Protein backbone atom coordinates (compact mmCIF):
# COMPACT_ATOMS: atom_id res chain seq x y z
CA UNK A 246 0.00 0.00 0.00
CA UNK A 247 2.83 2.37 0.88
CA UNK A 248 4.51 1.70 -2.43
CA UNK A 249 1.27 2.43 -4.29
CA UNK A 250 0.91 5.77 -2.45
CA UNK A 251 4.52 6.64 -3.19
CA UNK A 252 4.11 5.91 -6.90
CA UNK A 253 0.83 7.83 -6.99
CA UNK A 254 2.44 10.87 -5.38
CA UNK A 255 5.44 10.60 -7.68
CA UNK A 256 3.12 10.50 -10.67
CA UNK A 257 1.14 13.55 -9.44
CA UNK A 258 4.38 15.42 -8.86
CA UNK A 259 5.62 14.66 -12.36
CA UNK A 260 2.32 15.77 -13.92
CA UNK A 261 2.38 19.00 -11.90
CA UNK A 262 5.96 19.67 -12.95
CA UNK A 263 5.17 19.08 -16.64
CA UNK A 264 2.09 21.33 -16.43
CA UNK A 265 4.11 24.09 -14.76
CA UNK A 266 6.85 23.83 -17.40
CA UNK A 267 4.25 23.99 -20.18
CA UNK A 268 2.55 27.01 -18.62
CA UNK A 269 5.87 28.80 -18.21
CA UNK A 270 6.88 28.10 -21.81
CA UNK A 271 3.52 29.35 -23.12
CA UNK A 272 3.73 32.48 -20.97
CA UNK A 273 7.30 33.15 -22.01
CA UNK A 274 6.40 32.81 -25.70
CA UNK A 275 3.15 34.80 -25.73
CA UNK A 276 3.69 37.46 -23.07
CA UNK A 277 3.58 41.04 -24.21
CA UNK A 278 6.98 42.65 -24.57
CA UNK A 279 8.03 44.18 -21.29
CA UNK A 280 9.73 47.52 -21.24
CA UNK A 281 13.42 47.23 -21.89
CA UNK A 282 16.02 49.76 -20.96
CA UNK A 283 15.00 53.29 -21.78
CA UNK A 284 17.04 55.98 -23.47
CA UNK A 285 20.15 55.30 -25.48
CA UNK A 286 21.09 51.63 -25.42
CA UNK A 287 24.62 50.68 -26.45
CA UNK A 288 24.44 47.81 -28.90
CA UNK A 289 27.30 46.42 -30.96
CA UNK A 290 29.80 47.47 -33.60
CA UNK A 291 28.22 48.02 -37.03
CA UNK A 292 30.52 45.27 -38.31
CA UNK A 293 28.91 42.80 -35.89
CA UNK A 294 25.61 43.08 -37.75
CA UNK A 295 25.90 40.65 -40.66
CA UNK A 296 24.84 41.87 -44.10
CA UNK A 297 21.40 40.44 -44.73
CA UNK A 298 21.26 39.17 -41.16
CA UNK A 299 19.37 40.00 -37.99
CA UNK A 300 20.70 40.24 -34.44
CA UNK A 301 18.71 40.81 -31.29
CA UNK A 302 19.61 43.51 -28.78
CA UNK A 303 17.69 42.29 -25.75
CA UNK A 304 18.35 45.34 -23.59
CA UNK A 305 16.57 47.51 -26.15
CA UNK A 306 13.90 44.92 -27.01
CA UNK A 307 14.97 45.43 -30.60
CA UNK A 308 16.58 43.80 -33.60
CA UNK A 309 19.32 45.26 -35.75
CA UNK A 310 19.08 44.47 -39.44
CA UNK A 311 21.66 45.33 -42.10
CA UNK A 312 20.55 45.49 -45.72
CA UNK A 313 22.75 47.11 -48.40
CA UNK A 314 25.01 48.39 -45.62
CA UNK A 315 22.07 50.26 -44.06
CA UNK A 316 21.32 49.36 -40.43
CA UNK A 317 17.75 49.53 -39.13
CA UNK A 318 16.63 49.06 -35.50
CA UNK A 319 13.31 47.24 -35.39
CA UNK A 320 11.11 46.95 -32.30
CA UNK A 321 10.33 43.42 -31.09
CA UNK A 322 6.81 44.47 -30.16
CA UNK A 323 4.05 43.36 -32.51
CA UNK A 324 1.98 46.28 -33.76
CA UNK A 325 -1.17 44.19 -33.29
CA UNK A 326 -1.42 43.49 -29.55
CA UNK A 327 2.15 43.78 -28.37
CA UNK A 328 3.49 40.22 -28.30
CA UNK A 329 7.21 39.73 -28.74
CA UNK A 330 7.84 38.83 -32.38
CA UNK A 331 10.73 36.38 -32.88
CA UNK A 332 12.81 36.14 -36.03
CA UNK A 333 12.42 32.86 -37.89
CA UNK A 334 15.75 31.74 -39.36
CA UNK A 335 14.19 29.25 -41.79
CA UNK A 336 11.75 31.71 -43.41
CA UNK A 337 13.94 34.81 -42.81
CA UNK A 338 10.87 36.64 -41.55
CA UNK A 339 9.54 37.92 -38.25
CA UNK A 340 6.59 35.75 -37.25
CA UNK A 341 4.29 36.67 -34.38
CA UNK A 342 3.27 33.55 -32.42
CA UNK A 343 0.14 35.19 -31.00
CA UNK A 344 -2.13 35.76 -34.00
CA UNK A 345 0.08 35.04 -36.97
CA UNK A 346 1.23 38.41 -38.23
CA UNK A 347 4.27 38.14 -40.49
CA UNK A 348 6.86 40.81 -41.30
CA UNK A 349 9.81 40.64 -43.64
CA UNK A 350 13.43 41.15 -42.53
CA UNK A 351 12.93 44.91 -42.58
CA UNK A 352 9.84 44.59 -40.40
CA UNK A 353 7.53 45.42 -43.29
CA UNK A 354 4.02 43.98 -42.99
CA UNK A 355 3.38 40.80 -44.98
CA UNK A 356 0.29 39.16 -43.46
CA UNK A 357 -1.98 38.92 -40.43
CA UNK A 358 -4.01 41.27 -38.26
CA UNK A 359 -1.20 43.76 -37.48
CA UNK A 360 -2.13 47.26 -38.71
CA UNK A 361 1.38 48.10 -40.00
CA UNK A 362 4.95 46.93 -40.07
CA UNK A 363 7.11 46.70 -36.96
CA UNK A 364 8.00 50.05 -35.44
CA UNK A 365 11.54 51.38 -35.70
CA UNK A 366 13.94 53.03 -33.29
CA UNK A 367 16.45 55.67 -34.17
CA UNK A 368 19.95 54.18 -34.33
CA UNK A 369 23.30 55.94 -34.68
CA UNK A 370 27.01 55.31 -34.39
CA UNK A 371 28.43 56.80 -31.19
CA UNK A 372 31.84 58.38 -30.64
CA UNK A 373 33.16 54.99 -29.53
CA UNK A 374 32.24 53.51 -32.92
CA UNK A 375 29.41 51.39 -31.50
CA UNK A 376 25.77 51.48 -32.46
CA UNK A 377 23.33 53.14 -30.07
CA UNK A 378 19.59 52.51 -30.18
CA UNK A 379 17.46 55.38 -28.96
CA UNK A 380 14.49 53.61 -27.37
CA UNK A 381 12.82 56.95 -26.68
CA UNK A 382 12.54 57.69 -30.40
CA UNK A 383 10.07 55.27 -31.93
CA UNK A 384 8.76 55.70 -35.46
CA UNK A 385 5.64 53.91 -36.69
CA UNK A 386 6.37 50.90 -38.88
CA UNK A 387 5.68 51.07 -42.61
CA UNK A 388 2.04 50.97 -43.74
CA UNK A 389 0.70 47.72 -45.20
CA UNK A 390 1.62 47.49 -48.85
CA UNK A 391 5.08 48.97 -48.37
CA UNK A 392 7.50 46.21 -49.31
CA UNK A 393 10.85 47.68 -50.27
CA UNK A 394 12.58 44.37 -49.62
CA UNK A 395 10.35 42.30 -51.91
CA UNK A 396 11.86 39.06 -50.65
CA UNK A 397 9.78 35.86 -50.46
CA UNK A 398 10.20 33.51 -47.47
CA UNK A 399 13.42 31.52 -47.76
CA UNK A 400 11.96 28.37 -46.18
CA UNK A 401 9.34 26.96 -43.86
CA UNK A 402 7.55 29.12 -41.31
CA UNK A 403 8.36 28.71 -37.62
CA UNK A 404 4.80 29.36 -36.43
CA UNK A 405 2.65 27.72 -39.10
CA UNK A 406 0.08 25.51 -37.43
CA UNK A 407 0.86 26.84 -33.97
CA UNK A 408 -1.96 29.40 -33.83
Ligand code: FES
Nearest residue numbers: 323325326341344
Ligand atom coordinates in the same frame (compact mmCIF):
# COMPACT_ATOMS: atom_id res chain seq x y z
S1 FES B 1 0.02 40.29 -31.22
FE1 FES B 1 1.08 39.79 -33.03
S2 FES B 1 -0.45 39.16 -34.39
FE2 FES B 1 -1.53 39.68 -32.58
